């Protein structure tokens with residue numbers, strides 16, 4: 001692996017102490033409808049090579065100290081695959097780096113989040129998704145990508161409500177009851193105007209590309225009409241007022257993404273989130289002399 005995203009991410013041996021570590025999680029055995037997202041990480045990298053290594057406003061992203069550690073070897077056994085993902089994000093986060101995970105279907109978020117939670121107690125989950133993913137099991141399978149937020153809500157150390165879902169528009173009475181029982185905050189696409197996310201704790205950002213309208217992201221397994229435009233999604237990410245300590249972008253399915261536009265949208269999600277994280281870190285450094293240490297704010 002010799003770097004990717006036109007030079008945003010470099011080879012791991014070129015950077016010591018990376019601030020950001022990209023990994024691919026080529027997993028789609030948890031998909032309920034149309035598999036193919038295991039091909040997502042490579043397609044996202046391929047499409048990323050067509051863009052400049054910068055945010056859409058032109059901020060340089062080549063000096064962040066970011067590396068691409070390549071794709072994980074996940075095999076086909078779900079518990080082994082999840083253990084590999086969790087061990088990897090634990091190691092990255094404990095080393096003080098921000099894991100950026102390319103899916104894969106949404107099920108990869110459970111072990112990726114669990115790994116980061118060990119390094120960042122009080123971790124919040126912000127999910128951008130068309131679906132609530134709050135089934136205890138889906139047709140008997142608790143590892144399904146339809147169970148992601150339900151499983152995360154039940155992880156050890158996740159007591160209390162620290163899950164926010166934005167863009168959800170594929171709910172039903174059972175899923176609404178689950179959201180209420182678990183204290184999951186839900187913001188529909190119709191609620192976005194005036195919505196502001198400013199949690200004080202560390203945040204794991206999980207972007208399911210199907211949060212976008214199918215017109216903007218046709219290449220995903222379970223599209224739902226009435227979603228966000230690309231413009232709305234990028235604006236939302238750029239204006240997040242929180243410390244993102246890990247992120248993933250999931251559910252890009254190259255087999256359904258005829259023109260690569262869905263993978264390109266995923267590329268932009270990564271570059272604009274990197275821009276947000278870089279700006280947020282700089283503003284924290286500027287104000288650090290007047291703020292209390294992080295530990296005492298927890």
Ligand SMILES: [Mn+2]
Pocket residue numbers: 106129130131208210211222251
């Ligand atoms: Mn979804």
